[in-house]
Amino acid sequence: MSKKPAPRANISALLQEKRVFKPAAEFSARAHVKTFAQYRKLWLESVRKPDAFWRKQAKAELVWQKPFAKVLQWKEPFAKWFVGGRLNASANCLDKWLETAHANKAAIIWEGEPATDGRAGEERVLTFRQLHREVCRFANVLKRHGIKRGDRIIIYLPMVPEAVVAMLACARIGAVHSVVFGGFSAQSVADRVQDSGARMIITSDGGYRRGAIVALKKNVDEALAITDANGDRPAKSCEKVIVVRRTGHEIHLAEGRDFWWHRELDYVDANCPAVPLDSEAPLFILYTSGSTGKPKGILHTTAGYLLGAKMTHKYVFDVRDEDVFWCTADVGWVTGHSYIVYGPLANGTTCVMYEGAPNWPEPDRFWRIIEKYRVSILYTAPTAIRAFMKWGDDWVKKHDLSSLRLLGSVGEPINPEAWMWYHNVVGGGRCPIVDTWWQTETGAIMITPLPGATPTKPGTATLPFFGILPEVVDDSGKPVPKNTGGKLVVRKPWPWMLRGIWGDPARYKETYWSEVKHSYFTGDGCRQDEDGYFWIVGRIDDVLNVAGHRIGTAEVESALVSHPSVAEAAVVGRPDELKGQALVCFVTLKTGQAATQDLKNELRNHVGKEIGPVAKPDDVRFADALPKTRSGKIMRRLLKQIASGMEIKGDTTTLEDLSVLAKLSNPDE
Numbered sequence: 001m002s003k004k005p006a007p008r009a010n011i012s013a014l015l016q017e018k019r020v021f022k023p024a025a026e027f028s029a030r031a032h033v034k035t036f037a038q039y040r041k042l043w044l045e046s047v048r049k050p051d052a053f054w055r056k057q058a059k060a061e062l063v064w065q066k067p068f069a070k071v072l073q074w075k076e077p078f079a080k081w082f083v084g085g086r087l088n089a090s091a092n093c094l095d096k097w098l099e100t101a102h103a104n105k106a107a108i109i110w111e112g113e114p115a116t117d118g119r120a121g122e123e124r125v126l127t128f129r130q131l132h133r134e135v136c137r138f139a140n141v142l143k144r145h146g147i148k149r150g151d152r153i154i155i156y157l158p159m160v161p162e163a164v165v166a167m168l169a170c171a172r173i174g175a176v177h178s179v180v181f182g183g184f185s186a187q188s189v190a191d192r193v194q195d196s197g198a199r200m201i202i203t204s205d206g207g208y209r210r211g212a213i214v215a216l217k218k219n220v221d222e223a224l225a226i227t228d229a230n231g232d233r234p235a236k237s238c239e240k241v242i243v244v245r246r247t248g249h250e251i252h253l254a255e256g257r258d259f260w261w262h263r264e265l266d267y268v269d270a271n272c273p274a275v276p277l278d279s280e281a282p283l284f285i286l287y288t289s290g291s292t293g294k295p296k297g298i299l300h301t302t303a304g305y306l307l308g309a310k311m312t313h314k315y316v317f318d319v320r321d322e323d324v325f326w327c328t329a330d331v332g333w334v335t336g337h338s339y340i341v342y343g344p345l346a347n348g349t350t351c352v353m354y355e356g357a358p359n360w361p362e363p364d365r366f367w368r369i370i371e372k373y374r375v376s377i378l379y380t381a382p383t384a385i386r387a388f389m390k391w392g393d394d395w396v397k398k399h400d401l402s403s404l405r406l407l408g409s410v411g412e413p414i415n416p417e418a419w420m421w422y423h424n425v426v427g428g429g430r431c432p433i434v435d436t437w438w439q440t441e442t443g444a445i446m447i448t449p450l451p452g453a454t455p456t457k458p459g460t461a462t463l464p465f466f467g468i469l470p471e472v473v474d475d476s477g478k479p480v481p482k483n484t485g486g487k488l489v490v491r492k493p494w495p496w497m498l499r500g501i502w503g504d505p506a507r508y509k510e511t512y513w514s515e516v517k518h519s520y521f522t523g524d525g526c527r528q529d530e531d532g533y534f535w536i537v538g539r540i541d542d543v544l545n546v547a548g549h550r551i552g553t554a555e556v557e558s559a560l561v562s563h564p565s566v567a568e569a570a571v572v573g574r575p576d577e578l579k580g581q582a583l584v585c586f587v588t589l590k591t592g593q594a595a596t597q598d599l600k601n602e603l604r605n606h607v608g609k610e611i612g613p614v615a616k617p618d619d620v621r622f623a624d625a626l627p628k629t630r631s632g633k634i635m636r637r638l639l640k641q642i643a644s645g646m647e648i649k650g651d652t653t654t655l656e657d658l659s660v661l662a663k664l665s666n667p668d669e
């Protein structure tokens with residue numbers, strides 16, 4: 001295998017943001033962590049005496065069927081947390097509440113996408129007791145079909161409560177779920193079936209997306225045809241497909257292989273004790289695509305992951321019993337795993353789950369939902385926030401959002417422009433914003449403000465969560481001075497870190513534990529400011545080198561978006577004889593703005609003024625849309641190829657909308 005050149009650090013830090021927002025006294029007074037000093041004290045304790053800290057937290061937060069003996073066994077790069085303990089994630093999310101006042105509290109408030117009158121969608125509410133019952137019944141269906149501890153199961157469903165039921169049913173009997181986002185193709189499903197050796201797929205006839213039906217079962221049929229044709233579907237793999245009825249359109253059921261979910265429930269009762277599982281029992285595999293090669297099956301295990309999801313949900317979102325929490329991510333993404341399913345349920349929190357698109361039937365669907373259910377905490381992504389900005393403030397202002405008390409952001413750097421809009425227009429200037437940095441691999445939030453304690457600044461995820469020791473280092477692994485760019489690493493193992501890449505320990509070691517000695521390499525470029533706050537400047541692979549200046553993509557993009565005409569921007573490098581790399585910017589405009597040559601010049605000058613002459617773009621191109629992953633991240637790798645006039649190569653299966661690429665490559669067609 002050819003090794004790609006090591007990404008280099010020493011990134012120039014250019015953009016400066018000076019605004020500071022202190023937590024409001026009323027918010028802090030009621031918060032779990034009330035002062036910055038209290039956060040500091042707890043964090044110092046957590047990194048100085050991790051053993052004692054995690055022992056105490058794991059005992060207090062989780063329900064154990066057998067207590068653990070040892071906190072951490074670390075043989076770099078392999079960690080075992082809470083060694084010897086036994087517990088069950090589904091019991092921690094459900095059974096725990098049965099004998100309490102939470103039993104009949106709503107666990108999931110679900111809203112379907114179809115909304116014919118432009119107002120209300122279909123509604124389903126599941127209390128903790130009802131969810132427990134459904135999970136027990138479906139776990140019995142799995143058992144009846146021969147599913148055993150350690151078996152892998154692909155869940156390929158739309159955003160319906162059955163997705164949560166299926167995940168927790170797997171967890172209940174020790175099967176390992178691998179959720180595949182419902183927008184992925186048959187080929188992606190086939191790849192994941194093969195790589196994981198899954199024994200079963202749980203899917204639905206279809207799902208709704210922007211009014212249209214996504215034919216999930218048809219994709220599964222195609223996926224299994226692909227794996228059959230390849231002949232490398234291991235024996236005993238994917239013998240069964242369970243199908244949830246959602247859209248009701250006609251589908252093909254293969255005799256002896258495919259079964260309706262609702263029919264199967266007729267054969268089982270609701271009695272299914274949670275199996276006591278080892279702390280390190282695999283809980284799920286989640287595939288994430290790297291910039292090269294096949295997708296990696298990121299493995300998470302039971303105790304450490306659950307502790308991370310629960311603690312971060314509790315402290316970062318400062319949840320209380322009366323909150324209505326809404327994480328808008330899909331369950332097919334790690335954010336959905338940790339903040340729709342495991343974190344909130346383990347904390348007994350009511351969650352909103354919405355099936356469809358933010359602009360269906362109109363661009364105010366999110367605000368309608370918040371008003372309707374009195375959502376108090378909203379957790380969404382910068383890509384969505386920028387889309388809302390583009391659609392205009394009126395859609396937001398039409399609705400009563402006074403129930404909101406806290407806002408969260410995840411997925412990309414949130415540029416200060418979007419941060420301020422989120423704060424003022426959505427949050428009415430009254431809600432703190434938690435900008436949370438983490439990854440599929442890290443399992444749960446890593447760098448984040450605590451809303452009652454940490455002063456925030458627009459554009460930074462601020463400081464590490466308890467027990468997390470991040471650092472910004474140069475190519476030799478040495479910490480860089482303040483306000484100097486470098487590689488973001490994590491120095492010590494933490495309970496919710498990935499345990500490996502499924503079936504590929506060598507790739508795990510190579511990808512995450514070889515770049516910087518004795519450290520977890522995140523792949524992100526970062527700088528710390530004078531207060532120690534962490535500013536992500538983009539992926540290391542995307543860092544630009546313009547005339548010897550190493551510039552993070554996030555800074556230039558942020559400068560572009562700070563111009564009133566710009567909705568979104570993506571910045572990439574194109575080879576340039578003189579400067580090494582020339583800066584090419586792809587820009588989408590706000591509704592009603594004209595794409596003129598004058599505006600291009602204005603944008604170039606604007607960036608030059610905001611950041612400095614070195615960052616002045618060589619080329620500004622207007623686009624209708626940018627190529628994004630299904631979770632909303634801009635795919636700069638593809639833009640780089642377009643910018644240099646190359647043929648588009650590499651994995652495009654994670655792309656949300658293929659037509660976007662075609663348009664960008666041939667803008668005049």
Ligand code: 7RM
Pocket residue numbers: 288334335409410411412413414435436437438439440441461522523524536538539631
């Ligand atoms: C949760 C998730 C991980 C990558 C990560 C970063 C970027 C995520 C932030 C962020 C700046 C943030 N998992 N990223 N959150 N960058 N500020 N608050 O997104 O595996 O899909 O992506 O996303 O580059 O490495 S992920």
